[in-house]
Amino acid sequence: MEMKKLVGNVLLTVGLVAGAITAARIPPMWSGLAASLAVMGAGIFLRRQGAKEELHRAAQSGTGGVKELERLLSDAIGRIEKIMDAPREKAVEELTGILEELNEFAEKAQPLRIEGLMTYGTIMSVFSRGERALNRAWSAFADGYENEGRRYLRYGYDDLKETLSAVKALKV
Amino acid sequence: MADANWKVGEASWKRKDSDDTYREVTPAAIILGVIWGAFMAASFTYAGMIMGFTSGGSAIAAIVGWGVLRGILKKGTVVENNIVQTIASAVNISVSGVIFTIPALYIMGLHQEISTTYFFLATAAGAILGITFIIPLRKQMIEIDRLRFPTGTAVATVLKTPGSGIEKARLLFLGMAVSAIVYLVQQFPVLGLPEIIPEYIDLGAILHLPEWVSLAMALSLMVFGMGLITGRNGLIVLAGGILSYYIITPIVKALGWLPSDVTGGAISGFVYSNMTRPLGIGMLLGGSIAGLILSMPVIIVALKSIANASKLGTGRNEELPIKYLYAGITLAFLLLLITTYKLGNLGIGRSLLTALVGVAWIFVAALLVAMSTGMTDWSPVSGLSLVSVMILLYLTGKQVPLTILLGATVGVAISGAADMMQDLKTGHLVGGIPSRQQKVELLTAWIGPIIALTVVGLIWKAYGIGNEMVPAPQAMALKSMVDAILGGNVPVDKFIAGGILGFALSMSGIPGLGVLVGLSMYLPMLYILPYGLGCIVHEIAKRKKGNEFITEKVLPVAAGLMVGEAAMTLLFAVLTVMGVLHP
Numbered sequence: 001m002e003m004k005k006l007v008g009n010v011l012l013t014v015g016l017v018a019g020a021i022t023a024a025r026i027p028p029m030w031s032g033l034a035a036s037l038a039v040m041g042a043g044i045f046l047r048r049q050g051a052k053e054e055l056h057r058a059a060q061s062g063t064g065g066v067k068e069l070e071r072l073l074s075d076a077i078g079r080i081e082k083i084m085d086a087p088r089e090k091a092v093e094e095l096t097g098i099l100e101e102l103n104e105f106a107e108k109a110q111p112l113r114i115e116g117l118m119t120y121g122t123i124m125s126v127f128s129r130g131e132r133a134l135n136r137a138w139s140a141f142a143d144g145y146e147n148e149g150r151r152y153l154r155y156g157y158d159d160l161k162e163t164l165s166a167v168k169a170l171k172v
Numbered sequence: 173m174a175d176a177n178w179k180v181g182e183a184s185w186k187r188k189d190s191d192d193t194y195r196e197v198t199p200a201a202i203i204l205g206v207i208w209g210a211f212m213a214a215s216f217t218y219a220g221m222i223m224g225f226t227s228g229g230s231a232i233a234a235i236v237g238w239g240v241l242r243g244i245l246k247k248g249t250v251v252e253n254n255i256v257q258t259i260a261s262a263v264n265i266s267v268s269g270v271i272f273t274i275p276a277l278y279i280m281g282l283h284q285e286i287s288t289t290y291f292f293l294a295t296a297a298g299a300i301l302g303i304t305f306i307i308p309l310r311k312q313m314i315e316i317d318r319l320r321f322p323t324g325t326a327v328a329t330v331l332k333t334p335g336s337g338i339e340k341a342r343l344l345f346l347g348m349a350v351s352a353i354v355y356l357v358q359q360f361p362v363l364g365l366p367e368i369i370p371e372y373i374d375l376g377a378i379l380h381l382p383e384w385v386s387l388a389m390a391l392s393l394m395v396f397g398m399g400l401i402t403g404r405n406g407l408i409v410l411a412g413g414i415l416s417y418y419i420i421t422p423i424v425k426a427l428g429w430l431p432s433d434v435t436g437g438a439i440s441g442f443v444y445s446n447m448t449r450p451l452g453i454g455m456l457l458g459g460s461i462a463g464l465i466l467s468m469p470v471i472i473v474a475l476k477s478i479a480n481a482s483k484l485g486t487g488r489n490e491e492l493p494i495k496y497l498y499a500g501i502t503l504a505f506l507l508l509l510i511t512t513y514k515l516g517n518l519g520i521g522r523s524l525l526t527a528l529v530g531v532a533w534i535f536v537a538a539l540l541v542a543m544s545t546g547m548t549d550w551s552p553v554s555g556l557s558l559v560s561v562m563i564l565l566y567l568t569g570k571q572v573p574l575t576i577l578l579g580a581t582v583g584v585a586i587s588g589a590a591d592m593m594q595d596l597k598t599g600h601l602v603g604g605i606p607s608r609q610q611k612v613e614l615l616t617a618w619i620g621p622i623i624a625l626t627v628v629g630l631i632w633k634a635y636g637i638g639n640e641m642v643p644a645p646q647a648m649a650l651k652s653m654v655d656a657i658l659g660g661n662v663p664v665d666k667f668i669a670g671g672i673l674g675f676a677l678s679m680s681g682i683p684g685l686g687v688l689v690g691l692s693m694y695l696p697m698l699y700i701l702p703y704g705l706g707c708i709v710h711e712i713a714k715r716k717k718g719n720e721f722i723t724e725k726v727l728p729v730a731a732g733l734m735v736g737e738a739a740m741t742l743l744f745a746v747l748t749v750m751g752v753l754h755p
Contacts, residue, residue, distance in 0.1 A: 012680055016673065016689070017419060023669035024420050024447040025429050033669055040676050048681045092335060100723055106318040121316045121473035128315035128600070136603020139250035140194055142335025148194035152603065155488065 005050025011043030055111040066170055068108045073164040076102055080134075080157045084150070088141045091149065095138045102131055115170060123166050130159025195252045197608050200245060201237075205259025206616055208236055212264040212742065213620050217271055217627040219745030221637065224645035226268045228591055230323060230598070231735040232742055233260035234330045242334070250331050254604040255612055257327060258595040262613045265591040266299045266620035269584030272557060274628055275647035276654070277576050279638035285573045286515065288625075291580075295621030297507045298581035302588025303613050304500025305538045307492055309589075310596050310606060311474035312467055317683065319546030322401035324597030326731035331602050333728075340728045347732020348739070351393040355740040358391065362744075362753055372698060384425065384439035386417055389701040397733030398549045399706020400726055405547045405688060407711065410704030412692025416448045444696070450663040452693030453555040454670020455677070459686020460540035462678030492607040496614075504531045508578065516574045526567040526578075533563060534582055538589035544691055545590045546597075547684050548703075552694050553590075554646070557583055558653050559667070565657050572654060579650075584621055706730070 015036045022032030076098050083094045105127060112120045133156035140148035195201075212229045220226040237256035241248025274291065277283040313319045333341045357369045369391060376387035399406050421443045424430060434442045464471075478491045508527035512518055518526065537556050545551050560582045564575040592613060599609050628637075635641045638648060656662060670693075674686035692700060714722055747753045 012677075016677065017415060019673050019676075020415060020448075020451065020693075021420055021423050023451055023666065023673060024424055024443070025427075026446065026663075027665050028669040030669075033672070037672065037676055040673075044676065044680045051681050096336075100720060103719060103723070117467075117469035118473055121312075121470040122477075124316040124318070125311060125473060125477045128311075128318075132315075132600050132603055134603075135601055136251070136605075139332070139335070139603045142332070143194070143249040145192065145194045145249070 002050050002054055004046050005054060008043045008045070008047030008050055011039055012047060013043075015040030015043055055113065058111050066111075066167055069105065069112075069167045070164065072101065072105055072108065073160055073167065077157065077160050077164065080153065080160070084153065084157075088144070088146055088149065091153070092138060092141045095134060095141070095153075099131070099134055099138065102134075105131075112167075112170065119170070123163060126159055126166060127163040130156045130163060133159055195247065195249045196605065197255055197612060198252055200241065200247075201252045201255040202259060202612065202616070204237065204240055205233070205256045205612075206263060206619060208233055208256070209260035209263025209616070210619065210623055212260065213267050213623045214627050215742065215745040215749050216264060216267045217624045218631060219748045220267060220271045220646070221275060221628070221631060221642050221644045222748060223745075224643075226264075226271070227738050227741050228261050228323065228594070229264045229738070229742065230257045230261040230327045230591070230594060231330055231731070232739050233257035234327050235735065235739070236260075238334070250335065250602050251599075251604045253331055254595075254599055254602050255609065257331075257598070258604075258609050259612055259616045261591050261595060262299075262303075262588065262617040263620040263623070265587050266295065266584045266617065267624045268553060269298060269580060269582075269587045270295055270621055270624035270628065271644070272554070272646040272650060273576050273580040273583050274625065275632075275637045275644045276650040277573060278628070278632050279644065279647055279651055280572065280654075282573045282576075283632075286577055288629075290511065290515065290577060291625050292622055294507070294511060294577050294581045295584050295625060296618035297503060298584030299588050299617035299621055300614060301500055301504045301534055301581070302538060302585035303592050303610060303617060304496055304503075305535050305585070306542055306589045306592055306596075307494070307497045307500075307610070308471055308474045308478065309539060309542050310593065311477055311491075312470050313542055313546050313593065314597050314600050316470050316474065317467075317546075319543070319597075320402055320405065321546050321594050321597035322398050322549040322730075323545070323734065324594035325401050325601065325727070326397070326734045327594070327598045328601035329727050329731040330735060331598065336728075340724065343725060343728035344732040344735075347397070347729040348736035349732075351397070351733040351736030352740050353736075354391075354393055355737045359740075359744065383436040384421065386421075386440035386444075386697050387701075388698050390698045392699070392702055392737065393733040394737035395699050395702045396706040397730040397737075399703040399708075400710050400730035400733070402548055402703075402707055403710040403714065403722075404707070405684075406703055406707030408682075408685065408688040409548055409550075409692040409695070410700060410707060412689040413695065413697050413700035413704065415689075416444075416452075416693045417697045420448060446663070447666070448693045449555075450666035451670040451673075452690045452695075453552070453559065454667040454672075455674030455686055455690025456540060456544070456552055456555065456670075456694060457536075457559065457667070457690075458671030458674030458676075459678040459684065459688075459690050460536065460543055460674075461671075462675045462686055463543060463684060464536070464539055466678065490605045490607055492610045496610075501531060504534060507581070511578065512568065512574065515577070516568050516571055518569065522567070522569070526564075529563065529567060530578060530582075533560065534585050537582060537586045540687070541586045541590040542593045543684055543687050545593060547688060548691060550691055550695060551587070551590045552691060553583065553587055554649065555694055556586060557650065558662075561650065561653055562657050562662055562664075565654070570658060572658075575654070576650070588617060 019033055019036030022029040079098050083091045133152045137149045137152035216226040234257040237253035333344055358371050361367050372388050372390045374388045376385050478494050505527050508530040509523055512526045513523040541551050560579050564578050568574045596606055631642055637644050674690050677689055678686035713726055
């Protein structure tokens with residue numbers, strides 16, 4: 001863990017423990033709580049700074065952020081293209097794998113928070129809509145409703161492409 | 173029409189349909205959901221007033237759904253069963269809001285001061301409010317913040333089992349069997365048999381620790397399963413529990429901050445009741461308010477997204493229109509205003525203030541339970557009820573009947589909100605359409621309180637309430653709360669101090685930290701330990717075997733552990749109602 005974030009975490013923990021103890025007294029020791037909050041405040045500041053720098057580094061090194069998300073989405077889109085007309089059983093099997101892989105999307109999208117919560121929220125919203133569509137496609141195929149399965153496979157595919165376009169438009 | 177080729181655990185249910193409309197909201201699903209939900213509501217109302225706890229019942233409803241839709245009717249689908257369990261749990265969940273509050277009026281002899289119509293209106297409105305208030309929160313918590321909602325995840329595993337392959341089904345049923353058998357064996361004393369597996373184990377006594385060290389652990393596989401699904405977030409709850417019980421308790425003891433008559437085994441209980449628990453409630457509130465502020469941009473995105481949903485192509489407007497939220501807020505405001513004005517004789521100004529604060533409080537409380545259940549599966553309803561009663565007593569000029577009636581509205585609303593979020597998480601994982609889930613829930617949620625109130629009335633006539641036969645522990649707890657508040661014996665300073673700490677923690681950049689730490693101080697260690705153990709096992713499995721192992725192996729077993737014990741809980745509730753058991 002990066003030093004700034006580590007120091008921040010230590011200060012936050014120390015401040016919390018001291019704050020909880022002083023607040024637990026009957027009545028609370030307000031001066032002790034105020035001092036603890038000051039320590040926590042310093043910890044929060046360092047922690048947030050460190051976390052931001054960590055996200056930037058992750059985005060630049062490709063361990064998260066735009067590059068990683070592009071790879072993940074492109075891979076999923078490619079795999080969906082291959083099962084557009086596949087038999088039902090094959091579609092269920094392949095979708096299980098695709099959905100498992102997409103599970104990592106949210107974690108890898110964390111660096112997008114640098115762009116602001118609005119941007120992050122918009123991308124996650126479109127992605128999740130697509131994920132839900134693929135989940136429905138899985139259920140429909142498993143239940144034997146091919147038309148519904150193919151319709152929602154297409155919806156999911158379109159939503160993932162839209163997510164990919166939104167991710168590519170970012171300049172992290 | 174389905175044929176008989178379908179087998180549990182195999183994605184080989186062959187149909188010739190392909191052109192049929194995909195079954196989702198069907199008369200069979202609605203009728204089955206209402207009937208099963210009503211059955212659970214009646215059972216848990218009575219059992220809850222005797223044993224002191226209830227259960228949501230989503231997972232059991234999902235299994236019953238499969239049994240009836242596919243086993244008997246031969247035509248169920250995954251999303252249709254999602255509708256069954258959504259309705260059943262919506263009808264059942266309001267029980268907890270009713271039995272925590274309304275029986276207290278009977279115990280105090282105040283139930284005749286409010287007409288039955290107001291009881292029905294207030295609780296039914298609460299059921300509807302809980303659902304409407306979380307419309308914008310669904311997108312924020314499920315789609316953007318990606319909260320886990322362990323029960324919702326477990327139910328989705330149950331729903332998907334027939335199509336997930338034989339291995340997952342085996343693991344699910346193995347978990348169910350182990351959990352059900354262990355629970356059954358634990359209940360031997362109730363059945364007049366010797367105790368073989370205790371309900372909890374006192375590790376402190378085994379390790380010869382001092383009396384004041386509370387190290388008892390509930391032997392609950394359901395709670396362990398919750399932890400297995402939760403993972404990392406639960407580790408914060410475990411760490412907070414350790415802070416509360418094994419750091420704060422010895423330090424306040426060493427500093428001499430305890431009354432001189434509190435000694436030995438009473439120390440831990442005293443610190444929990446008077447120091448850490450109220451602090452935890454404050455942290456929960458402060459943490460959730462900070463969370464609301466930090467999430468504002470995301471909530472705005474969620475609202476915009478809902479508003480833009482209508483612009484999508486035909487058949488893809490899957491969001492409940494935002495007008496439902498506005499209608500819900502208006503309904504809440506009018507209901508609180510009319511009830512306060514008519515029953516409280518408070519004058520229009522005070523009634524308006526009560527209605528405004530009440531609406532704001534229901535929203536904050538709904539947000540808090542949704543966050544708590546989303547991150548950990550725990551729902552701090554009793555702590556929120558304490559705060560609700562405190563606020564309402566102040567607003568209504570200490571009018572107890574009116575306070576408890578409005579408290580029932582809040583209680584039903586927040587328990588309904590938590591349940592709805594779990595069901596929507598399930599829906600997301602199986603591809604259910606959220607607006608359909610929300611509409612069926614709005615159409616049926618009001619049934620639950622009516623059943624619960626009817627059962628409470630019948631119990632009152634038959635046996636009385638607050639006696640040896642029907643102890644109603646939750647309502648007795650509320651009565652104690654009311655007495656404490658009226659006596660000026662509420663730790664408001666602890667709520668404020670905890671609120672400040674919780675607010676600061678949630679500003680740290682770790683999502684929901686204030687709520688998680690608050691929850692750990694609010695919960696008894698008895699349950700934190702098995703829950704934390706489950707979280708540790710999850711994290712170790714994830715590091716050693718990877719994410720796929722969690723999805724393929726851990727999740728089905730954990731879901732089974734949760735469902736097995738929940739099913740046995742319902743069975744014992746039914747046996748209690750039938751008079752077979754007398755806990």
